[in-house]
Amino acid sequence: MHGPASSGWLLVALCAATGAYCLLRMRSSVEEQRRAAGGEAFMGFGMAAMAVPAAVFTPPGWAWPGYAVVFGAAGLRALWAARSGRHHLHHLVGTAAMVHMAVVMAGSPARAHGHGSSGTPLLTGALLLYFTGYVLLTGVRLIPVVAVAGGGPAAGWGDRPELTRACRLSMGIAMLTMLLTM
Secondary structure (H helix, E strand, C coil): CCCCHHHHHHHHHHHHHHHHHHHHHCCCCCHHHHHHHHHHHHHHHHHHHHCCCCCCCCCCCCHHHHHHHHHHHHHHHHHHHCCCCCHHHHHHHHHHHHHHHHHHHHHCCCHHHCCCCCCCHHHHHHHHHHHHHHHHHHHHHHCCCCCCCCCCCCCCHHHCHHHHHHHHHHHHHHHHHHHHHC
């Protein structure tokens, strides 16, 4: 993505750390939490890969279309999974944003220099509005976390609602940042 290399590396670190935490959440005893954590880990690591500063590493020409295909497939999976849970609709919007960013970067003639167009302004604006709302709502929901039934001291990493919400908040902030800098 565009912008100074130092902030790009911070974004890479945030996304990679979030992806790693989501991998830990996959050890939960609740199947739905494991599935959601797997999708979020995929998004975290994918966002980390896409956020590597262009000034440091210029991906080969096939990388951006490759990202679009991979996140498009993840979007189809999220669409299929949305039949069983509303949270998967957020994953669908997230994968759509990743596909949008990858397509914009693939079509940018100056992508090797880290400068490109912002894509379709209406779509980019809609995604910015969605993720701004998501970040604000998730941040508000993080404040009064209620303990999970039976989630006392023996609760595992995958069963801590406040950490799950913090993870989702950081990924929302990272997505918003990536959309703002493209």
